[in-house]
Structure formats: structure tokens, C-alpha cells
Amino acid sequence: MHFFIFPTMSRLSNPFPIMLAAAVCLTACTTLKRFTPDLSKLPRPAMPNFATLKKITNIIPGMPDSDQATQEDPQMPFNARGTLGYGHTLRIHVYEGARTPKRIYNEVLMVDSQGVIAFGEIGSAKIGGNTLPQAVENIAATFRIGLRLTRPVTVHIISVEDTPVVFIRGDVMKEEFVPAWEDMTIKQAVTVSGGRKIGSKSHGVYLIREGVRRYFSKLEDADQEEPEPGDIIELSPDI
Numbered sequence: 014m015h016f017f018i019f020p021t022m023s024r025l026s027n028p029f030p031i032m033l034a035a036a037v038c039l040t041a042c043t044t045l046k047r048f049t050p051d052l053s054k055l056p057r058p059a060m061p062n063f064a065t066l067k068k069i070t071n072i073i074p075g076m077p078d079s080d081q082a083t084q085e086d087p088q089m090p091f092n093a094r095g096t097l098g099y100g101h102t103l104r105i106h107v108y109e110g111a112r113t114p115k116r117i118y119n120e121v122l123m124v125d126s127q128g129v130i131a132f133g134e135i136g137s138a139k140i141g142g143n144t145l146p147q148a149v150e151n152i153a154a155t156f157r158i159g160l161r162l163t164r165p166v167t168v169h170i171i172s173v174e175d176t177p178v179v180f181i182r183g184d185v186m187k188e189e190f191v192p193a194w195e196d197m198t199i200k201q202a203v204t205v206s207g208g209r210k211i212g213s214k215s216h217g218v219y220l221i222r223e224g225v226r227r228y229f230s231k232l233e234d235a236d237q238e239e240p241e242p243g244d245i246i247e248l249s250p251d252i
Contacts, residue, residue: 065195067177067242069104080104080175082123091174093190097140097148099126104171106223106243107156110164114224118156135159145170145190146182167224169243177242181206184215184250193242199235202246209248217252221245 080102089100097103100123107118122130128141130152136159140148153166170178170190177193179202186207199220209215218235220227222244229235230252240246 067193067195069172069175069177069242080121080172082121086123089174091176093145093173093176093178093192096142096144097124097173098128099124099141101173103130103148103173104243105152106169106171107152108167108169108224109156109160109162110224111226114167116223117160132156132159145173145178146180146188149180167221167245169221169223169245171243179240179242180245181248182245183219183248184209184213185248186210193240193244197240199229199238199240199246200232202240203232203248213250215249215252217249219245219247219249221247 082102086102087100089098089102091101102121102123104121105118106116108114109117118132118135120132122132124130124141127139129137129139130148131137132155136155138148138151138155140151143151149168149170153168156162156166156168170180172178178190179193179197180188180190181202182188185203186209189206191202191205199218203209203218216231218229218232220229220235220238220240222241226247227238235246
């Protein structure tokens with residue numbers, strides 16, 4: 014920051030040049046600020062009214078009626094933009110492979126008092142204090158290490174505490190999960206998450222469902238598919 018010390022008017026025969034310099038400086042500073050906004054202060058889109066969330070039992074036949082791992086599993090408040098903690102229960106599907114992915118895990122699990130979620134002989138992941146995107150990374154690492162997998166691992170979070178969710182990631186302002194509501198579109202889900210990164214020239218979109226990737230050249234084309242609980246919407250940073 015530059016500080017200007019102006020002589021008093023009584024000692025200036027012509028104060029106009031200094032006043033002009035100060036005005037130019039203020040204009041330049043204002044212009045610079047306009048072109049370099051503080052991204053941390055940009056408002057995030059508000060979540061829509063989720064009065065009509067998708068029903069898990071209608072989407073995935075055979076799954077339990079509610080997100081309850083045991084009789085002692087408490088009902089906990091859940092915020093898709095918040096962090097996970099004790100008592101939060103997740104429906105998790107894990108797939109191995111890319112071209113012909115194979116489901117290798119399908120379970121409803123609760124975060125314990127230590128912030129850990131256990132996958133039996135596969136191992137466990139500490140996700141207490143994690144956001145959902147962070148939890149997905151930790152769960153994927155647990156499966157890669159525990160099962161010594163060399164093929165890609167895709168983790169789908171179907172729901173948390175009976176709230177169906179969709180994951181938006183890739184070339185976005187902020188990777189996040191959003192609740193899945195009836196008649197939602199892929200473009201709406203991306204908009205709620207904040208949209209593409211500022212200045213991005215990319216337009217390609219992947220919809221990942223049950224480990225299978227489907228490509229669309231733009232968001233408008235992707236809207237022919239309605240997102241389902243557990244889907245991953247990935248905005249390509251390259252295409």
C-alpha cells in the first residue's frame with residue numbers, strides 16, 4: 014500500500030498536479046481490484062428447497078428402507094456441505110475398473126465414536142471431520158490398499174442419513190455433494206455447486222453411474238439424463 018503526504022495548501026502555488034496524481038492512483042487501484050476479485054468472498058449458490066427428495070427405495074431395489082446400520086444407530090442431522098461425525102450413516106457402493114467396472118462393495122455403515130468407518134477385512138478409514146469429498150478420497154485409498162487394487166476405484170455415496178446425494182467434481186469452483194431432488198437436471202446440480210472454474214474454456218461433462226462413465230459434449234446435452242442418488246457429475250478440465 015502506498016501513502017501520499019500532501020503539502021498544505023498554503024505552501025502550494027498550484028495544487029492541481031498532486032490532486033491529479035492522487036486521482037489517477039485511486040482509479041488504477043479500483044481498476045486492478047475489479048479485475049482481481051477476492052474469490053474467497055464470492056457468494057455460494059443457495060441450496061434449493063428439497064421438499065421432494067428422491068426416494069432411495071424407488072431407485073435401488075433391495076436396499077434397506079433407511080440409513081440405519083444397527084438398532085443403536087442414532088438419527089443425526091446432516092448437512093451436505095458440512096463435515097461427518099459420530100453417528101452419520103452412509104450408503105456406499107464401490108466399483109473396480111473403468112471399461113467394465115465391477116461392484117466390489119455395497120453396504121450401509123456408520124461413523125463410530127472415533128470418527129472411523131470400518132470395512133471389515135478390507136480395512137477402515139478415518140472420515141470424522143471430513144467433508145464428503147474428502148471422505149470419498151479416504152475410502153477409495155482404503156480399498157486400493159486393503160485389496161491391493163491396480164485398476165481404478167470409484168466410490169459412490171448413495172445417501173447419508175436418508176438424504177440422497179449427487180457428487181459434483183472436476184472443473185468446478187468447489188467439489189461438493191448436493192441432495193438429489195425429484196426432476197433435478199445435471200445443469201441445475203452444477204449450478205448449485207457454483208459452476209465451472211472462472212476462466213475455464215472446457216465444456217465436456219461425464220456422468221458416472223455404477224462405475225460407468227458416460228460423456229456429453231456440453232451441459233445441455235447431459236440434461237437428457239436425470240441424475241440419480243449416488244451419481245457423480247464430473248466436469249472435464251480438458252475438453
